[in-house]
Amino acid sequence: MQKLNTQDWKQNTSNQLIDHLLSNFHERHRSHLPRIIELARKIEAVHADHTDCPIGLTQLLQTMQQELESHMMKEEQVLFPMLRQLRFNQASMPIKVMMMEHEEHQQALEQLNLLTSNLVLPKDACGTWQKLYLELALFIGELNQHIEIENTVLFAGKTVDANIGQIR
Template identity: 55%
Template sequence: MSLTLLEQSWRDEPAPQLISHLLTRYHARHREQLPELVRLARRVEQVHGTHAHCPDGLADLLTDMQQELESHMCKEEHVLFPLLQQGFGARAAPPIQVMLFEHDQHAQALDKLLALTHGCTPPVDACHTWRTLYDGLQAFHDDLVQHIHLENNVLFANALNPAR
């Protein structure tokens, strides 16, 4: 099995260091990204609602994603991560299973986001706000994919299989 560069750089790090990275690089970042993306999406939908490529429903999807991610991240921060930081890896299997299920739900939401935005590709005649929104959506998408990947394939895998 080939490891990605991202996995290789974190595979052998202790859980507390990886968790600290996840909190600062991804949790904090998502909390910064989503309110602005919701604001921009509402603006684009309001101004360009009659445009054939307007991502109708995007602001609502992002609002739902923001609520789901906030709930998810709070569970990680207050339940799962403390268990992993204290070395209870294998005994954290039940909350890890919940997080894996929720990660699948986040991936489905990202699929909807890509479908609504034609892969985060603005129309040729898109205004600056629309282009800024799609650039931000692409960054959010990439960040969330990396975030989920690190948790699933490094943090959780190491916790459940400490000998690997």
């Protein structure tokens, strides 16, 4: 696989971007989220009586994991093969669905920020709590970059205007 030009994502081919997304985001989300969920579960169990405890974070993360897994499977099994084969007419509707789901992911991240007070730790936060917020910050950054690359580069110009039947 060729090295990606990360300074200007638009200089990379769709195949390069898809390979990058799969190896650097899809695989990472699948391995990272279970560890974050376990940390959240520990914090909620041990610190449930703390006023700053992010009660409900484990459940939110589990829901996000399920939604993200479903989303990534649709990309891997349906959308990415279409884009690799340059079947943009057929990819138009799946792209629209993926972009709507990206908006839902962004809303979930907003909920996450509300639950965690924008990842501001209490002064007496234990090492596990600190580790949780550090891992959440990494996850949020990675998910935002994942969404940005797809929305602004990979999907850009690949939707079909149904009224005139042209790629825009």
